[in-house]
Amino acid sequence: MNKFLKFSSLFMVLLVMASCSSDDDETKEEKPAEVLVTNITIIGNDITDGKPINLSADLAPSDATNTNVNWSVSDKKIAEVSLSGVLTPRDNGEVTVIATAKDGSDVTGELVIKISGVTHGTVLKAENMLLWQRSNGGWPKEPHNDFSGYNREQTAAEKAQAISEKENTDTTIDNDHTIGEIRTLLEAYKQTFNPAYLNAAENGLKYLFEAQYDNGGWPQYYPDRSGYRYQITFNDNAMANVMELMWDIYKGENDTENFDESYRASAKTAFDKGIEVILKTQITVNGVKTAWCAQHHDVTLQPAKARSYELPSISGSESVGVVRTLMLVESPSSEIKQAVQDAMQWFEDAKLYDIDTKKTTTNGQADVVVVSSPGNIIWARFYDLQTNEPFFCGRDGIKKKTLAEIEQERRAGYAWYGNWPSKIETEYKNWKSKLGI
Known part of the structure; x- marks a missing residue:
């Protein structure tokens, strides 16, 4: 191909590109400019019968591009307003209704409505x-x-x-x-x-x-x-x-x-x-974080005694609610994460295997006894702060190693064993999955 033909071909390509560019510019120029809201007038009446009314918003200019508004009220105790502008009275009084343009102009309109007739x-x-x-x-x-x-x-x-x-x-x-x-x-x-x-x-x-x-x-x-x-x-x-x-x-x-x-x-x-x-x-035993006592001193924060049979201890029951509360935190710190994991590990270590409780009668009175139950897992209400062994206590305030050693009235009148930690196992798995742990 001679130089003239090459030049001609190049010229045609440039001409086509220029034409396309010109077309794009014309298209951009033809796009109409957005017309923003400059004024909002709310149309509505006072309420005298305690019943809902429909409100409307008159926007200016009439050719505004976006004619949608957000509705709100000054006092939700007096009335509430729906997304479509239905005002529902809650109490007698006076409320200011606000309509805000959704086009980003931040233009608002207000109307004070008096409400009566609400019962x-x-x-x-x-x-x-x-x-x-x-x-x-x-x-x-x-x-x-x-x-x-x-x-x-x-x-x-x-x-x-x-x-x-x-x-x-x-x-x-x-x-x-x-x-x-x-x-x-x-x-x-x-x-x-x-x-x-x-x-x-x-x-x-x-x-x-x-x-x-x-x-x-x-x-x-x-x-x-x-x-x-x-x-x-x-x-x-x-x-x-x-x-x-x-x-x-x-x-x-x-x-x-x-x-x-x-x-x-x-x-x-x-x-x-x-x-x-x-x-x-959170209680630490031999350098290891465990769980919580049912109550702690208000100043020292140490595990504390309540009733005579509720001695300082690690609780297999109340600690469950504490862990569930910690898991509410949406963006937990590393300290919160560790506290939850340490408590769940303590629950694992505190499991009692192959036993259960059974309601019975002794001397014509309600009673509870511990029975063999192969494969069953339960937890005690109280664990010793030093040994992590379950203990039981009657109204005399003296620790016992078995439930049978305390008086019948306390055996039957208190929840000494339960499956409390098992109730949050699924929640814990979901919590770990959500946090990528």
């Missing part, structure tokens, strides 16, 4: 919890220790008693109290939007914030410090229940989303402090 239903169980709530925000364990008494109309004597004891300081987290009442009230509020239920739940939450020690622990009772009530209490999952509630509030889950959002940060702080004291109270 609230009641829930008997919740009403009874309002009655028994102490003035400090917490609840006592008696007279409704198992919660069943809340399900019926209170007698005149009970009502008078509850009112006369409002200032008592017998408030507790034992046997799921205060936490259990708060959760029930939140559920009742979700059903009825009765503000009394949410207010009572918030007062209960404030009580829990106040009851937490600076080191992160929660006592079984607050402010009562008599006996062993002041100790940091893992017994019966007392502290674990509080921390699970704090976690739910932080995450806005399990009906806690109705709490004011300002409580979320406080709940997260309380939860984190609780994790700190859990790490500090």
Whole structure:
């Protein structure tokens, strides 16, 4: 090919490329510019009958590219608004509705709506919890220790008693109290939007914030410090229940989303402090981390005695709730990971093989005996802090090596053996898998 032909071919290639480039430029130029929202007017009326209304948003300019908005309200206790702009009243009062442009312009429109005509239903169980709530925000364990008494109309004597004891300081987290009442009230509020239920739940939450020690622990009772009530209490999952509630509030889950959002940060702080004291109270034996006692001293953090038969020990029961709480942490530190792994290893080492318990009768009274059960695995409630051997204790406060050595009343009246750690084996496997351990 001569030079002229080569030059001609090259010229044609360049011409085609230039043409394509020109076409691309023209295409880009033809794309219309985005038109942003400059003003939003919310269209709606006051509510006089307590029923929901549909709101709409009028956007300017009329040719705005993105006409979608996000809806919100100034006070969720007064009303809630759906993604489509349906305003549902919760209480009588005044609320500001806000519509925010979704095109990134940050333009908002607001409308103040007065709400009246709202009536609230009641829930008997919740009403009874309002009655028994102490003035400090917490609840006592008696007279409704198992919660069943809340399900019926209170007698005149009970009502008078509850009112006369409002200032008592017998408030507790034992046997799921205060936490259990708060959760029930939140559920009742979700059903009825009765503000009394949410207010009572918030007062209960404030009580829990106040009851937490600076080191992160929660006592079984607050402010009562008599006996062993002041100790940091893992017994019966007392502290674990509080921390699970704090976690739910932080995450806005399990009906806690109705709490004011300002409580979320406080709940997260309380939860984190609780994790700190859990790490500090993990018992070390001969340089090896194990598990936890059912209760620890509020200052020294050492394993502590509660009732006469609840001596300082490593707990095969309460430690399970502690480990489950540690596994809630979404991005655990290396210290948290190690604490969980060490506790699970202790559970493995503390297994008791080929035995089980059997309910029986002795001298016409209920009893519990240990029987042979090949292949079975269980754990003891208490393990010695030095030897890691199971022990049992009657009301005389003296350690015994076997269940048969303590009095019949205590044998049958307390959970000395159980399969507690087996209940978190699957959770632990999932936890390790999630973290790549």
